[in-house]
Amino acid sequence: MKLKMKGKYVILSLVGLVLGYMIAFSYQLTRENEPDTISNSQWERDIELRNELIAQEENNRELQQELADKQEKLLEMEAELSEQEQGFFNLAEDSEKYRIFLGKVKVKGKGVTVTLADGQYDPKEENINNYLVHEHHVFNVINELYVSGATAVAINGQRLTHNSYIVCNGPVIEVDGNPHPAPFVITAIGDPEVLSAAINITGGVKDMLVNENIEFKLEENQQILLDPILGS
Structure with missing residues (x-):
């Protein structure tokens, strides 16, 4: 009888122990699943940080x-x-x-040199002027050079300006009042190929000069230097 009573106590103890463990485990699980509670101060701090952000x-x-x-x-x-x-x-x-x-x-660059000289005199020719270089011959060369893009032109080293003038005075021509005898060396700065092509064009300036017994020579130059005009 006493053994039976002791067995019941043991069983009840085991049941109570299991129930206690289950209750403790359930409580712990419930706490883990519940959201953490936030204090009022922490909540206010979160709101403040959010507003600042x-x-x-x-x-x-x-x-x-x-x-x-x-x-x-x-x-x-x-x-x-x-x-x-x-x-x-x-x-x-x-x-x-x-x-x-x-x-x-002063200006320098590529260009051309055109030389005009009096033709060889023929005693059979009545008018010697037919073999001389006149101002219109020089004008024709200069105008063709300017039209073809020459940026600066000189006659026997004398620079021409926008108001230069050339006139015949016996056996010489005057450039802005300065006399120059033949031959007349006309230098021009510009594209040598363009200037040469303009002067040598068929029926152009060169043909006209040769037909009028003027000795004509043209050279392309890689470097031409023209000094400025001094004085007024």
Whole structure:
């Protein structure tokens, strides 16, 4: 009888132990599944940080927009400066062209040399003027050179200007009042191939000079140097 009572106590003890373990395990599992509770202070801190983040993002957007505006303004200023720089460059280039045209600066470059000399005199020819170089011969060469793109021209080393004049005075021609005897060496700066082609064109200046008994010679030069006009 006592053995039976002890067996019951043992069984009840085991049952109680199992139930206690199950209850403890269930409580622990429930706590793990429940969301963590947040205190009021922590919640307020989270709200504050979130608001600060939103404000910072808004400030960043404003700064980005300001940067974009300034970059756009910078591009406009660069374009304006570029236009001004191009304008100044064009003015400087035009000014240099005018100085060259007026003969105020030394100029050098490729070009051609045209030499005109009196023809061989024929005693049977009644008029000796038919063998002499006249101002219109020189004019024809100079005009053809200018039309063909010559930037500077000289006769026997004397630079021509926009208001130069050439006249015959007996056996010499005068260039701006300075006498020059034959032969007349006309130098011109420009593209040698273009200038030569213009002078040598069939029926052009060269043929006209040769037909009028003028000795004609043309050379292409890789380097021609013309001094500026001195004085007024």
